[in-house]
Amino acid sequence: MVTLSEENYLKAIYHLGKQGTLSVSTNAIAEKVSSKASSVTDMIKKLADKNLANYTRYQGVSLTNEGRLAAALVIRKHRLWEVFLVNKLNFSWDEVHEVAEQLEHVKSLKLVNELDAFLEFPTHDPHGDPIPDKNGNHSPIKSISIFDIDAGNQGILSFVKDSTDVFLKYLNKNKLALGDTIKVLDFEPFDNSLTIETKSQKMIISKEVAQNLYLSI
Amino acid sequence: MVTLSEENYLKAIYHLGKQGTLSVSTNAIAEKVSSKASSVTDMIKKLADKNLANYTRYQGVSLTNEGRLAAALVIRKHRLWEVFLVNKLNFSWDEVHEVAEQLEHVKSLKLVNELDAFLEFPTHDPHGDPIPDKNGNHSPIKSISIFDIDAGNQGILSFVKDSTDVFLKYLNKNKLALGDTIKVLDFEPFDNSLTIETKSQKMIISKEVAQNLYLSI
DNA sequence: TTAAATTTTTAGTCTTACCTAAAAATATTT
């Protein structure tokens, strides 16, 4: 049995190192799960004992196939619940994270798969993140940061990298949502800001914002 | 903050003693939550410290108003989730308990209330148990055990007292479901069995079964 | 109304998941 806490560590390792394939550092994990390096070392040993992680002292951790699948299933649940909250229960995309963090730990294969069917097999969550399938696979994101797009080109906003509520609220305030068509009009070298245009408006966004908006083109 | 474990004890006390108003014994609680009496004593002290329970050594426990409300809210969540699982996710009534036991601990007022609305404010769960409202109140059950109904009378099956999966599977096998109209045809004093009739069949049920079936008349 | 049985509490342990502080290993500078 994988405990709640173990699931959170698996998720962290998965996210930090390209689906857990890369070796990630103890400190990075500690930061991600808001704990201390020493606690991480303890937990990593436990994961390695359970054959969920590959670990050699001082060399960082990666996930085993088993660990990667376990992590992907937690992420699958998290994202499916987010879709449920937004599509069925009137949550907005900046309110779902905390609740999904709890729901993702509920254990029942039937629950996940019925939920998936009930939501009509969504492929992406409300922030544009792909939803892993039963086998832990997801369609790779084929999108590119607005910051890397040349002036004159456009695309559809399909993913936001930062999904903290501060950023999502900024987007709400500025009427930017997934699915919007966005055109890059101009790049300002002085402060790296960009002028963009949507169906309803023309606006200037900072480099920080641009780097978190991804378009599919 | 009320922990998961505390919530389970609150539920147990609530269920054992008429919504927690009656004083219940340490042993009874231990039995209900599958732990030992000594563990119960520890937890009861914690609940009393948090002003959720009334406790004097050797005299049993009851719930304070605050404790009763907290318990009712957990039960509200449990039953709403059961409705969700059965009505939306194709679970049958004998499969929902275990999953609802996990879902009931998810913390988010918005979640409960939106779920309630999404399900169109159900008043009873799939076993006929009443769903407490936001303030912890529920409509009293106005139903009577089949065992206490005189031959010749009938009613609608609206509540099953025992909701273990063994009993629910027995009902499934014998095509008895909530909402069915059931008429009591005969009572057999030798073994206390009853002959009942539904729209589709005539059958004999034991005293044990009869005492767990409640009709509204 | 004592004696016996039962229930409840206390005392002392264990495990999980965290922590701090110090030691060990690895990385980075000079």
Add this chain to the structure above:
DNA sequence: AAATATTTTTAGGTAAGACTAAAAATTTAA
């Protein structure tokens, strides 16, 4: 390549929530 800085691990400790075994209180029976 030594010295210094950083990262990681180890050692030892804490709180929550469980446990066993023994002591205390209450209840039941003789």
